[in-house]
């Protein structure tokens with residue numbers, strides 16, 4: 292086996308959310324002060340990746356955060372058969388072993404072992420075509436497990452306060468990892484809803500806050516989303532959610548506010564903005580009326596405060612979001628958000644851009660045969676100057692995405708067509 296200067300580690304990944312794994316591992320390695328490097332080409336959909344890092348400490352740092360990887364091993368040998376694995380192991384330099392393990396002598400303590408060694412076998416990725424013998428074998432020293440248990444312990448099924456768009460726990464942690472959230476950061480969610488995305492950031496030690504246009508959601512009032520329950524109870528609010536996980540000290544606040552009209556002072560800077568904007572499938576896309584609309588309504592005597600809502604087009608939501616991220620993120624801070632797309636019309640060109648933000652990753656999650664949402668991660672790389680300076684660029688960008696404004700209609704047209712077809716097929 293070709294060996295470079297850096298030690299090799301075998302990362303064992305979970306076989307789900309495949310597209311999200313590489314950006315997660317890259318983001319976390321950079322958070323631990325390293326960078327992604329492999330001595331061989333990564334088979335992106337495989338559960339086995341061989342990576343190189345300068346230290347075991349970095350491997351441990353990575354595993355303290357990842358929800359995409361299950362375990363990491365110091366890789367001692369690799370082969371296509373047991374014989375090759377053994378030969379490769381014999382060639383493994385003794386000085387690279389943390390201790391002189393081999394030959395294994397002395398008592399084996401299975402209950403409380405000092406070191407655990409694994410043989411892992413790779414049978415390929417086609418469940419319908421599993422070979423008789425493994426394609427690859429690996430031998431290594433176990434170092435650490437990842438954070439997969441968070442998916443269960445933070446499951447929305449047992450969370451006090453949920454809505455019909457509460458983010459799944461695994462994806463929330465992936466988002467915080469793509470956002471490189473770290474202890475003492477300030478993380479903001481402009482479309483906070485039930486605060487699902489605040490929880491994962493707070494778990495990693497960040498102080499969290501959010502805004503939402505919906506008064507009832509922010510104040511934990513109104514109708515409950517759970518079956519067989521009419522009204523929200525006293526423990527159904529964002530603060531209580533954080534308290535449920537022992538994270539209340541990280542809760543700054545949630546405010547009723549319209550994301551299209553940022554409320555922050557210029558010097559207010561966030562380390563990350565992590566959000567799931569509305570796209571009209573389970574919740575309305577709306578914003579408060581413009582000054583003109585408010586004036587008109589006041590003249591008509593129909594409305595006397597600011598709560599007029601008008602439809603908030605998706606293209607405007609995303610361009611407002613990018614603009615406020617460019618303005619309110621610290622340099623190097625990250626924006627992580629979901630962008631809904633109608634697949635037949637998707638090209639990379641429609642991903643909203645901003646001169647101050649660099650696109651880091653773009654991962655797809657299917658919603659239906661013809662729609663998906665993309666997890667977009669961007670990093671602030673340039674100081675925000677005058678808003679007007681960017682308006683012509685943003686107008687052009689907005690044009691590219693405009694076809695997706697009718698995402699709701701396209702989503703439901705496909706769904707209704709499919710149901711109609713299924714009904715027709717059933718009648719045959």
Ligand SMILES: C[S@@+](CC[C@H](N)C(=O)[O-])C[C@H]1O[C@@H](n2cnc3c(N)ncnc32)[C@H](O)[C@@H]1O
Nearest residue numbers: 456457458482484485487503504505549550577
């Ligand atoms: C997809 S949900 C967010 C769900 C959230 N991640 C959670 O875990 O509950 C989108 C939220 O955006 C809010 N919203 C819609 N228009 C808004 C606006 N103009 N400004 C701020 N929030 C808005 C909705 O009330 C809704 O709660």
